[in-house]
Amino acid sequence: MKIKQIQEDLVDEFAMFDDWMQRYEYMIDLGKSLPLIDNIYKTEDYLIKGCQSKVWIQAELIDNRIVFKADSDAIISKGIIAILIRVFSNQEPNEIIDANTEFIDEIGLKEHLSPNRANGLSSMVKQLKLYALAYQTKINNE
Amino acid sequence: MKNITDINVEEIRKDFPILKRKVNGQNLIYFDNAATSQTPKVVIDSIVSYYSNYNSNIHRGVHALSQEATDAYENSRVKFQKHFNANNSFEIIFTSGTTHSINLVANGFKKILKRDDEIILSQLEHHSNIVPWQMLCEETGAKIKVIPIDHNGELIFSEFEKLLNSKTKLVFVNHVSNALGIINPIKKIIDTAHKYNAVVLVDGAQATPHMKIDVLELDVDFYVTSTHKICGPTGVGVLYGKEEWLNKIPPFLGGGEMIDQVTFEKSTYAGLPNKFEAGTPNISGVIASGVAIDYLITIGLDNINKYEKVLLDYATSKLLEIQDLKIYGVSKEKTSVISFNVGEIHPYDIGSIVDKLGIATRTGHHCAQPIMDYFKIPGTIRISFCFYNTTEEIDIFIKALNKAILMLS
Numbered sequence: 001m002k003i004k005q006i007q008e009d010l011v012d013e014f015a016m017f018d019d020w021m022q023r024y025e026y027m028i029d030l031g032k033s034l035p036l037i038d039n040i041y042k043t044e045d046y047l048i049k050g051c052q053s054k055v056w057i058q059a060e061l062i063d064n065r066i067v068f069k070a071d072s073d074a075i076i077s078k079g080i081i082a083i084l085i086r087v088f089s090n091q092e093p094n095e096i097i098d099a100n101t102e103f104i105d106e107i108g109l110k111e112h113l114s115p116n117r118a119n120g121l122s123s124m125v126k127q128l129k130l131y132a133l134a135y136q137t138k139i140n141n142e
Numbered sequence: 143m144k145n146i147t148d149i150n151v152e153e154i155r156k157d158f159p160i161l162k163r164k165v166n167g168q169n170l171i172y173f174d175n176a177a178t179s180q181t182p183k184v185v186i187d188s189i190v191s192y193y194s195n196y197n198s199n200i201h202r203g204v205h206a207l208s209q210e211a212t213d214a215y216e217n218s219r220v221k222f223q224k225h226f227n228a229n230n231s232f233e234i235i236f237t238s239g240t241t242h243s244i245n246l247v248a249n250g251f252k253k254i255l256k257r258d259d260e261i262i263l264s265q266l267e268h269h270s271n272i273v274p275w276q277m278l279c280e281e282t283g284a285k286i287k288v289i290p291i292d293h294n295g296e297l298i299f300s301e302f303e304k305l306l307n308s309k310t311k312l313v314f315v316n317h318v319s320n321a322l323g324i325i326n327p328i329k330k331i332i333d334t335a336h337k338y339n340a341v342v343l344v345d346g347a348q349a350t351p352h353m354k355i356d357v358l359e360l361d362v363d364f365y366v367t368s369t370h371k372i373c374g375p376t377g378v379g380v381l382y383g384k385e386e387w388l389n390k391i392p393p394f395l396g397g398g399e400m401i402d403q404v405t406f407e408k409s410t411y412a413g414l415p416n417k418f419e420a421g422t423p424n425i426s427g428v429i430a431s432g433v434a435i436d437y438l439i440t441i442g443l444d445n446i447n448k449y450e451k452v453l454l455d456y457a458t459s460k461l462l463e464i465q466d467l468k469i470y471g472v473s474k475e476k477t478s479v480i481s482f483n484v485g486e487i488h489p490y491d492i493g494s495i496v497d498k499l500g501i502a503t504r505t506g507h508h509c510a511q512p513i514m515d516y517f518k519i520p521g522t523i524r525i526s527f528c529f530y531n532t533t534e535e536i537d538i539f540i541k542a543l544n545k546a547i548l549m550l551s
Contacts, residue, residue, distance in 0.1 A: 025549060053520070
């Protein structure tokens with residue numbers, strides 16, 4: 001599925017809820033289905049800088065698509081990264097680089113888009129895109 | 143509340159325009175006062191009045207506006223001199239904040255410290271009272287020693303005494319821990335350090351909002367704070383230094399205001415306090431800070447202290463009713479700050495949920511990672527009260543906290 005399509009699906013899913021509490025509960029549930037990374041990757045190298053909670057992201061290139069796995073020590077951060085991984089995992093690097101994240105606002109999680117270092121969503125997106133850029137460079141050089 | 147203390151909280155709340163606003167559809171409950179306090183209308187009005195009536199650069203102009211601005215700026219200095227009971231108004235230096243003040247003093251000791259001299263800090267320090275000294279040690283070859291804390295978060299005084307010796311040149315300690323709210327025994331620390339001729343700097347950023355400071359009685363060498371913690375604007379710091387030490391240390395920034403004579407061969411510096419106030423200062427901010435300290439004095443720091451103690455005790459007892467809730471920093475000597483965690487729940491998760499319910503708290507390591515390392519936790523949720531908070535707000539917070547715990551468990 002294309003990134004745009006997945007984002008639209010997420011917007012539709014979140015539109016079913018009347019209030020923020022239900023949206024947060026759904027996000028927390030999405031976090032529980034996150035493809036978790038192996039404990040061996042929970043090191044400084046895989047840690048996202050700039051989040052108040054710890055978030056680790058690992059990436060692998062399989063058939064020219066990037067597969068992301070992640071984990072966090074905070075439940076809400078885990079929900080956020082789960083949403084991002086649903087959008088960006090199993091996509092080609094170029095598509096990840098070009099994608100925007102306006103859907104976050106549309107699903108009612110606007111407060112997480114602030115550049116306030118406490119919430120780290122922008123750092124997570126940056127890290128996913130950095131992985132995509134690195135793999136795209138690698139593909140171009142091959 | 144009128145019966146409990148002399149604080150009339152309903153009336154006081156009318157002084158703070160921001161307390162009327164809503165956040166996420168809820169009435170704002172502001173429990174992040176240790177990070178910055180809110181601003182009363184008289185302080186906001188003084189900034190508007192400055193820019194509307196006498197905005198002008200100080201100290202140099204011969205015209206009326208410059209004279210008025212200079213008088214108001216210097217009047218603020220006298221207010222802080224009186225409030226801190228300093229001997230001279232020139233012992234009060236205006237800076238951009240506590241961090242600037244500490245860096246100014248640290249820079250001043252670059253040429254005074256020698257290799258293998260020792261500096262004593264406490265485990266409770268804010269990063270801004272650790273990093274400048276580390277930078278100083280890197281340059282001078284001096285060494286840092288750390289006063290440890292016990293499981294309650296209190297400094298172990300006997301360990302401090304063991305660290306002192308003839309090599310000890312400087313002692314830095316906060317008056318009140320920003321992360322835990324514990325009031326440190328600074329008078330005892332200052333007197334003991336002075337027996338070894340060590341210079342003492344006290345970071346008072348978390349103390350000045352809650353108590354009267356008497357630098358003469360403390361016999362402290364340097365005392366620093368930021369006025370945005372005491373209902374003033376952001377961007378203004380107050381540095382008190384004993385005349386003797388302010389004369390001994392060199393200027394931090396070079397520029398206008400701080401000079402006596404300038405030629406391309408050599409410049410001579412102005413006397414105190416101008417030597418440390420290079421460039422155009424935050425004139426409106428300093429004037430507004432003077433208005434803020436007047437506001438606190440009118441309410442009365444003793445009244446504030448008593449009322450905040452009521453809030454602290456009430457919130458502490460309500461929090462302790464919650465299962466698995468642990469408070470960090472247990473002491474009889476505390477300001478109205480409570481740092482806690484609930485079971486294994488990440489503080490960030492709780493902070494995010496209560497924010498959705500209109501409550502401002504602070505989560506994380508509070509710029510005091512060494513304390514979090516000691517307790518082996520990623521951070522805490524910190525609530526901190528000001529004299530405009532109420533027990534009713536605490537009740538709403540407790541309900542929100544229970545809701546968050548339910549969602550996150």
